[in-house]
Amino acid sequence: MTTHRVAKDVSSLELADYQRAVRVLLRNPLITDAYPDRGSLPLVRRWADQLRTDLHETLGYRLVTTANTARLLRVQDELDVTRPARTRTDRPFDRRRYAYLVLTLATLGRSGTQIALSELAESVGADATRVDGLGLDTENKPHRDAFVDAVAWLEARGALALADGSAADWANNPDRAEALYDIDREIVFALYRPSRVLQHLRSVTALLGSDHGFAQGQETQRKAAARRARRLVLERPVVYYADASESIRGQLRHASLAEDLERLTGQSVERRAEGVAIIDTSGRLSDVRFPSGGTPSQAALLLSARIARHVAEDAPPRLPAPTAAERDEAVAARIDAGLPVRGVLGELSEPEPTRPQATAETAAYPFVTDAWLGSAMKELNDAYGAAFAVAWRGDPGRLLREAVDLLASLRLVAKVEGGVLALPLLARYRGTTAEVRPRRKAATLFDIEDVS
Template identity: 70%
Template sequence: MRVAADVSPLELADYQRAVRLLLRHPLITPSFPDRSALPLVRRWAAQLRADLPEVLGYRLLTTADTVRLLRVHDRLDATMPALTRTDRPFNRRRYAYLMLTLAALGRSGTQISLSELADAVAADASRIDGLGMDTERKPDRDAFVDAVAWLERRGALALADGSASAWVNDPDRAEALYDIDREIVGVVYRPSRVLQHVASITALLDTGQGLAQGQATMRRAAARKARRLVLEQPVVYYEQVDESLHGQLRSPSLAEDLERLTGLSVERRAEGVAIIDTSGRLSDVRFPGGGTIAQSALLLAARIATHCGPGNRRNPPPLLPAPTEAERLAEAAARIDAALPRANVLTELAQHDGFEGAPPRESAYPFLADTWLRRTMRDLVGRYGAAFGAVWRTDPDRLLGEAVALLAKLRLVAVVEGGVLALPLLARYRGVTAEVKRRTEQTTLFEDVK
């Protein structure tokens, strides 16, 4: 099957824009992410329903006012969290309040006051060990309103009167009234399995295990998984994935299908394969990018690449193996499973769908110790600090933590105990140079002019 078979060459760019929009925002409503999104995606709904299941194994659900992409998840991914009103990642409490808010809205009518919704969520939270919600405490009110604001931005709630911010600061005097869009509430959360039947987070992932399948079916499933890996990760390293996928990752049809689907270029090197999105049309993070964290991460990446390059033969860093995908999944699943409630799990129906597969070949990568990273970041702050924000200049260790987290998110480094491993894609930034642009001094209105 040819991707976008019924799309004319003149309309292909418009179709690809709809694909990128849907992949970046799996839930699209009349107001989210903007008012032009829903008409664009609905225009191509028929072609999307044909292409997305065949290429990626995804399903597309459409209603009168929503488009919902049901993705297949092969791995646990913490790189795209829900964000608060101040663009900070949700913590566990906020996620819990978000789920309880959705449950309360599902039992409500067409309108609800913020205090009434808060009382319903607090009642449910009080029955969960270690959670709770006290509307007398401002931190709890802040966390709850962050969940409400997340739903409001997507159109599940619409403010009819009052102010949520005022209620957070003074719940005795302020109030807010919301209209409920029950259609959007119903499609926001669509788990692939009944959660009471799940004993491990891995049960929500596609592990490729199940009923016996024919050779052709298994080959198509492996091809879809390979495309998903390339599409959803900054880079896929051959050495860190199951060997059964290597042939699919190297297949010319993978690059052809993804390039025609998304309009982006697929780059294949000896170590792996990646989609190159220099314009930021699909990626949620642009790199290189603006801001102190992105700039310091780029400078740090250049230093690491130089230190690990062929020019450093006198004191090369030691080589250590990087964690495989299976090892990372097992570690993340163990952390999440440790917090799962056991009281309501139907153990007779529960399954533990572990991630299994042939172990990949082991490769070693340059290891940079924490002491080297701290020393390097302090040197970068000393050289280029004039271009950094003042809060970061005084706390280079915190800046290092944020920069390393960004590099790890982009799969440029792998964080291990005691330091990081430099991954092959990092070599792309070898030789990066920087020029500090100092701020121009300006005369103030109260300064004497001579």
């Protein structure tokens, strides 16, 4: 049996530069001349051959490069709602914006080299009327805003380049304003690379990685399990042993996993009794930094310390956490509820692939009630509200929801009916303290120190 060695042909002097290319590509699966910046595409192209080999052998990912793009085609093992597309004001896309984004890509794929925004809206609107409950009414301001958000997302990645006019002016008054865009068809086609014919699918789960029922030898299965274990550690904030199947648990505990990922990314892999996590000391691998600036993140950090102390001192009751399969099932049900069944070709629909069911260990975690969380957030607001942004200070309920959502996305807590479960990684922040410094007239200073 031969074992692949990560970065085999990279010298020790160049390893840091290669690892920087890996981190850039993992964080930005589409890279163009200008996105995410001018230096990323030359960096990735320099290491393209080694990246292509390592990412495939280690993770099962495929790197596709063209003259002006680099596209990383990932394998999706589970449904993830923690990394949505976002508007330029950092608001997550809703269903309408996602639908307009895909329909806009479809229109651009059959367009020439330029298109007016009103023409693009007309074409997308014609397609949108075929989807029950969607539509695109250019007389409707929320519809125009959602459409312009989708266009702006494509513009940020270089698929569209504004040649004249203003999309914001068109959104405010489409009768008196217009915008003209140049279309980069290479980027359009790099962006939209579906792995399945969507009209043949009856569930979003068909887009997830699977063995498709093929018979596999023992060595092939071991290699597939090793790749999936590496992907989980790379893609999740933390992987708990209790949340993985027996075959994956074995791979998570294997010494080669940490060695491969550390040499690939340049980040350290931390293994504890409960699970495994990559520690992103560079701040350039994770798409969400924690702790970070902003009131929701600050409140989430303070709340995590309160929860950890409550668990240690009050020993609340323990409840089992939802398994990965149960989480996927719940998310799939929400997504499938919006599937335009009228567009699915029943006679050509693909059967859902056979996916191995994880036999997870039974694990129970401390249960923290919604009432306790609400009381804790009120106390935090009273103690540190002077350091919170004004928009959040008067709405502790909304701040609590945002803080809990952030903690859940980081797998520090698991949301359940009536409260949350405190997961093991939360203990990392049990010694967090905060100091509110005197406020300046133009800014709020909020310093957080982790003394754990």
